[in-house]
Amino acid sequence: MELLFPIPELAHPRLGDRTPGDDALPFRAERGFVQGVVDLVFEHAGRTYFVDWKSDRLASYAPDAVARHVAETYALQAQLYALGVVRLLELRDADDHARRFGGFLYCFLRGMGEGGGVVFQRPSWEQLRAWENDLRARMTKA
Numbered sequence: 001m002e003l004l005f006p007i008p009e010l011a012h013p014r015l016g017d018r019t020p021g022d023d024a025l026p027f028r029a030e031r032g033f034v035q036g037v038v039d040l041v042f043e044h045a046g047r048t049y050f051v052d053w054k055s056d057r058l059a060s061y062a063p064d065a066v067a068r069h070v071a072e073t074y075a076l077q078a079q080l081y082a083l084g085v086v087r088l089l090e091l092r093d094a095d096d097h098a099r100r101f102g103g104f105l106y107c108f109l110r111g112m113g114e115g116g117g118v119v120f121q122r123p124s125w126e127q128l129r130a131w132e133n134d135l136r137a138r139m140t141k142a
Contacts, residue, residue, distance in 0.1 A: 007031045
């Protein structure tokens, strides 16, 4: 699924500050857009998840090694994709998040046959808002 959304800016409403369908607040993109392709988006038990398949060659596909690799290599991508999916779902608040957002998986194909190779994260509503704030701060320093 393709994602295209404005890079978070100070003038944009934060997650939860805008109600779905609210046309009163303009949403202009002064600094550009984030564009990416999420490999798989699916719903299970009423919650939406996304998956990104990876083919990286790692020395170990043990859970701690894979989690470290994701944190070092794909943290920003995971944050951007998570924010994009949450925006797409038009989540309103922490309760809506708890009901409808399941999280994300990074699946390393070379390690899945070894019983590892998968990282799952379900960032909280507060964590998503913190990521958004961090992106805003980065962009204002640029």
